[in-house]
Amino acid sequence: MLLRLPRSLSEAQECLNQGAVPIGGATLVWAHWQRDGFPEQAMSLRELPEANVIGRGALGAAVVLHRIDDRVPEALRRAAAAVGTGAVRRTATVGGNLVGSTLRCLLPAALVLDARATVLESDGVRETDLAEVLAKRPLLLSLHWSEPVASRYRKQPGEAGGPVPLAVAAALHDEGGGRTRLRVAVRDGHDVLSESALCPAPAAAPADGAEDTLRALRRTALRDLPAPAWEELAHLVTGLLRTG
Ligand SMILES: Cc1cc2nc3c(=O)[nH]c(=O)nc-3n(C[C@H](O)[C@H](O)[C@H](O)COP(=O)(O)OP(=O)(O)OC[C@H]3O[C@@H](n4cnc5c(N)ncnc54)[C@H](O)[C@@H]3O)c2cc1C
Structure with missing residues (x-):
């Protein structure tokens, strides 16, 4: 090769x-x-x-x-x-x-x-x-990408060869005009779903701001996620909206 x-x-x-x-x-x-045979040529982009x-x-x-x-x-x-x-x-x-x-x-x-x-x-x-x-x-x-205001990621612990561990990510984006958008993504098994919702900016977020945002996310394709995935996502989003 x-x-x-x-x-x-x-x-x-x-x-x-x-x-x-x-x-x-x-x-x-x-x-x-090694199992199936090497290609004639490979290309690394490291240079x-x-x-x-x-x-x-x-x-x-x-x-x-x-x-x-x-x-x-x-x-x-x-x-x-x-x-x-x-x-x-x-x-x-x-x-x-x-x-x-x-x-x-x-x-x-x-x-x-x-x-x-x-x-x-x-x-x-x-x-x-x-x-x-x-x-x-x-x-x-x-x-x-455009720099987010803040972002978070969490992957549940998993064992090599075991089930694919749940992973959740969230980021806040300033869309201008006082609008902030929350983008979230969830890897549940091998499927990765992503959705977004408008939300209060962290500094201006009322105590129930995260609840409203999570309710908006529940109206998207994420609604069918299993309870453990929702729990992890809610935890991540609440923390992000509270602290930015
Ligand atoms: C022990 C072990 C544990 C792992 N655990 C995790 C884990 O927890 N999470 C996880 O996400 N992954 C995990 N992986 C997978 C790991 O992320 C991949 O091995 C790795 O990302 C592949 O990267 P590589 O650069 O070595 O790719 P390579 O082995 O060099 O290539 C893999 C494939 O990607 C293609 N490819 C490479 N670069 C490019 C490019 N620039 N454009 C288009 N195609 C490209 C190649 O053609 C090939 O088909 C694990 C792997 C191992 C061995």
Whole structure:
């Protein structure tokens, strides 16, 4: 297998057009390739600047999970810290987690940030939404979002090989004109649902502000979530609205 390390978008595009398979930290693909055979060419984005950004409103697909720190919103940081073991986090990448894994612990956090994806295709770079990234699995270069007012993430403890642990995320977004929107996402089993509702700004929130917001969320597709998921979500949302 030839491992290619493009340093520019045009080199990456050339690799893509020549059939190179994207690879992150190989924490998932290595075992598959050992069993089923290696591709002729693979391409790592670790030398590509556009895939290594980490900072206000941006996270590159080649960034290794353990490098995700307080330059990104809390929800994303906590989601990355909750993935697997330290050894996995030191090797696995954002792209491998979002596009390649089935658990996708980063997904609820990316959804509540309302993140957009920058992808590279044979005819160039374009922006798309996360739904398309999951459905079509293009070459992910980076995620971008508008900074939230505040965000939270919680994943229930789980055992390796056991049921997929519940994960919930929430973020507050200032929409201007005094409007604040709460976005929430819940991973229940392998399904990830996300919804949003207008809510009071944290500083102005009356004591029952969280109740009203949760009632609004109960009128969305989240209404069918099982009770434990609701409890976890209500706890997260109440804390977020109280403290911002
Ligand atoms: C012990 C263990 C525990 C784990 N626990 C968790 C957990 O708790 N939560 C969780 O979410 N995940 C968990 N995982 C999965 C882990 O997140 C993935 O192994 C990891 O994210 C894959 O990242 P990688 O960079 O190694 O991807 P790779 O193995 O290199 O690639 C995986 C797939 O993603 C594709 N890919 C990689 N980068 C890109 C890109 N930029 N664009 C498009 N496609 C790309 C590859 O082509 C391949 O199909 C665990 C894994 C292990 C081994």
